[in-house]
Amino acid sequence: MQILKSLGKVIFFLLFSILVLYLGINIYALIIPKLNITNNGTYYLYDNKDNLVYQGSSTSKWVDLEDINENLINAVISIEDKKFYNHHGFDILRISKAMFKNIKNGHIVQGASTITQQLVKNLYLDFDTNWIRKIKEAFLTVIVELQYDKDDILEAYLNTINYGNGNYGVSNASMFYFNKDVKDLTLEEAIILAGIPKSPNKYNPVSNKEESLKRSLVVAKTLLNNNYITQETYDNLDLNNIEIYGKENEQHLQMLMYYQDAVYHELEKLGINKKVLEEGMLKIYTNLDMEKQKTLEEKILSNMQEEKEMQVSSIIVDPESGKIEALTGGMDYGLSEYNRAVSSKRQVGSTMKSFLYYTALENNLTATSLFKSEFTIFNTDDKKTYAPINYGNKYANKDITMGAAIAFSDNIYAVKTNLFLGTDELVKTAKKAGIKEDLPSIPSLALGTGEINIIDYATGYATLASGGYKKELYFIRKIEDNKGNVIYNKEQKNSLVLNPNYVYILNELLANTTNSVFKDYTVATASTIASKLSRKYAIKTGTTATDHWVVGYNKDDLMLVWIGYDDNREFDKNYSYLTKNIWADTMESIQKDYPDNWYDTPKDVVGVILDAISGKPTNDKNKATIYYFLKGSEPVY
Numbered sequence: 252m253q254i255l256k257s258l259g260k261v262i263f264f265l266l267f268s269i270l271v272l273y274l275g276i277n278i279y280a281l282i283i284p285k286l287n288i289t290n291n292g293t294y295y296l297y298d299n300k301d302n303l304v305y306q307g308s309s310t311s312k313w314v315d316l317e318d319i320n321e322n323l324i325n326a327v328i329s330i331e332d333k334k335f336y337n338h339h340g341f342d343i344l345r346i347s348k349a350m351f352k353n354i355k356n357g358h359i360v361q362g363a364s365t366i367t368q369q370l371v372k373n374l375y376l377d378f379d380t381n382w383i384r385k386i387k388e389a390f391l392t393v394i395v396e397l398q399y400d401k402d403d404i405l406e407a408y409l410n411t412i413n414y415g416n417g418n419y420g421v422s423n424a425s426m427f428y429f430n431k432d433v434k435d436l437t438l439e440e441a442i443i444l445a446g447i448p449k450s451p452n453k454y455n456p457v458s459n460k461e462e463s464l465k466r467s468l469v470v471a472k473t474l475l476n477n478n479y480i481t482q483e484t485y486d487n488l489d490l491n492n493i494e495i496y497g498k499e500n501e502q503h504l505q506m507l508m509y510y511q512d513a514v515y516h517e518l519e520k521l522g523i524n525k526k527v528l529e530e531g532m533l534k535i536y537t538n539l540d541m542e543k544q545k546t547l548e549e550k551i552l553s554n555m556q557e558e559k560e561m562q563v564s565s566i567i568v569d570p571e572s573g574k575i576e577a578l579t580g581g582m583d584y585g586l587s588e589y590n591r592a593v594s595s596k597r598q599v600g601s602t603m604k605s606f607l608y609y610t611a612l613e614n615n616l617t618a619t620s621l622f623k624s625e626f627t628i629f630n631t632d633d634k635k636t637y638a639p640i641n642y643g644n645k646y647a648n649k650d651i652t653m654g655a656a657i658a659f660s661d662n663i664y665a666v667k668t669n670l671f672l673g674t675d676e677l678v679k680t681a682k683k684a685g686i687k688e689d690l691p692s693i694p695s696l697a698l699g700t701g702e703i704n705i706i707d708y709a710t711g712y713a714t715l716a717s718g719g720y721k722k723e724l725y726f727i728r729k730i731e732d733n734k735g736n737v738i739y740n741k742e743q744k745n746s747l748v749l750n751p752n753y754v755y756i757l758n759e760l761l762a763n764t765t766n767s768v769f770k771d772y773t774v775a776t777a778s779t780i781a782s783k784l785s786r787k788y789a790i791k792t793g794t795t796a797t798d799h800w801v802v803g804y805n806k807d808d809l810m811l812v813w814i815g816y817d818d819n820r821e822f823d824k825n826y827s828y829l830t831k832n833i834w835a836d837t838m839e840s841i842q843k844d845y846p847d848n849w850y851d852t853p854k855d856v857v858g859v860i861l862d863a864i865s866g867k868p869t870n871d872k873n874k875a876t877i878y879y880f881l882k883g884s885e886p887v888y
Contacts, residue, residue, distance in 0.1 A: 327445045329445075329474050414451060439467075450585045452505050454585075506548045509578060509579050509581060510579075533730055538725070539576065540576035544576075551579065564591040568713055569807075570809045599699040599701065600699035602793035605757065609680055610672055612756055619654065652863070653760070657764065658776065665697040674694060683748050688707055705811055712804065720747055765778055765788075768875065788803045794824050855882050
């Protein structure tokens with residue numbers, strides 16, 4: 252009996268809280284200014300050559316609901332939100348069914364957003380998938396439903412939704428795809444158009460006619476099931492013979508929107524939110540290099556064509572200027588708008604060792620400093636033990652040089668170095684180089700157990716690639732208003748934060764990851780792509796159970812590649828060949844017309860020919876490499 256009373260109190264409290272919240276939102280909706288659901292301002296995105304690559308939704312002609320083809324309205328409601336006129340922003344039954352189906356399948360296979368929710372997301376929110384954005388979406392959905400009637404909401408949705416190929420709104424889409432006013436669409440044309448917004452890249456009839464027709468059959472079936480058309484009409488539909496007038500934009504790329512999305516994030520950091528953007532008629536000049544973007548996408552797709560669920564994130568940076576010239580946050584923006592380059596953090600694996608070994612050089616270790624590579628159980632400060640293993644459980648079981656440890660990515664050597672220096676030192680170097688993430692001061696950080704965002708990580712690596720100069724990476728170089736007035740102009744600040752001599756020595760060591768003389772108990776980690784490379788690069792690979800990385804650079808370009816699964820599932824370490832091939836194929840393509848642009852040896856640095864593994868003098872050319880030292884620290888034999 253006591254349990255029932257307690258349960259009753261809990262239920263009463265919850266119902267009372269919901270009632271108070273609902274009343275509060277209603278009062279708030281009445282006293283605040285009406286939200287603008289007719290955002291229609293013009294904005295343009297330009298690449299690094301001032302070519303227009305994207306026009307915002309403002310180019311859409313606004314059409315009153317009464318002037319929109321009734322078949323299209325019925326098709327949109329039927330496929331997107333059949334209870335639109337009967338709910339208050341949320342379809343609870345549909346949400347429950349979608350949750351059950353997603354739980355049953357173990358991943359998201361069905362969404363449940365209403366037309367109002369989609370409108371709110373498109374007008375006011377970014378595409379992050381965190382809970383804060385979900386709460387904002389729910390709150391704004393209620394506000395919109397309270398402030399506007401259903402016809403106004405539907406009209407706004409139809410005039411602002413993305414229909415692919417740069418077309419926003421039904422007027423633009425109808426004219427682009429069918430060369431006719433939206434009120435004159437046939438039933439078949441309306442069905443095709445209604446199917447596009449679920450995935451504009453995938454389902455528009457110009458980019459992918461086959462998928463568009465498959466989607467149209469789904470839309471047609473919902474029209475029949477919801478009694479908008481008869482069985483006879485359904486049976487006589489002729490979707491295959493519709494003439495499509497639109498031409499595919501030659502710059503159509505399925506990953507380009509990730510770059511645009513990243514530009515939006517930078518705009519917000521600059522204090523220009525999405526509302527200002529869409530009302531302000533702005534011209535946004537970016538660092539986007541279309542040739543590099545096209546090459547990046549092409550090489551990712553050619554290497555990942557067999558991988559259906561695996562995701563990729565990659566970034567190409569000019570290390571001299573800090574310009575972000577190409578980027579992707581996923582395999583296909585049309586299928587997943589979640590921008591992993593902007594929003595995710597992943598374990599970086601052995602790529603963290605670059606910052607570890609810079610720290611070692613700065614603290615008086617040299618390229619030939621020796622530690623023994625053998626299975627080791629370490630005692631940590633918290634009185635626990637830590638037993639890292641090398642890849643494949645392979646160990647030299649002898650002393651090896653720092654140079655060999657880098658080429659082989661030896662984990663035992665790395666942890667010994669981290670503990671020898673003191674684990675705080677690696678964290679300090681990462682911060683000094685520009686990595687903003689708060690990293691743990693622990694032995695395993697040397698092996699990349701810290702999680703870092705790829706743009707944040709690229710900032711740190713750009714410091715190494717530029718010879719020790721920290722700079723802010725950026726997408727936007729200039730913004731103009733509709734009158735041509737410059738309202739923002741990027742001013743880059745360079746700070747020399749790392750010693751150029753040690754950075755040079757480190758870069759030379761990283762170039763040995765493709766050097767065939769490093770062959771002993773294992774081989775150099777990037778040796779499998781050595782035959783693909785026509786010039787010298789500093790390269791570091793990184794592999795964890797859930798993440799594969801390659802980072803590499805010379806004076807002209809810095810490129811980072813990550814692959815993995817969104818759900819952090821483990822995958823075969825042998826898949827590391829994918830990241831290596833994507834990196835090598837892309838870098839070689841974008842640099843094919845460049846001269847081999849390696850770093851000049853500083854005057855205070857000297858090179859000595861030594862045995863690659865032992866660091867001792869040798870006359871055997873098959874075992875020798877050039878090790879670099881700060882003058883005065885080179886070994887004397």
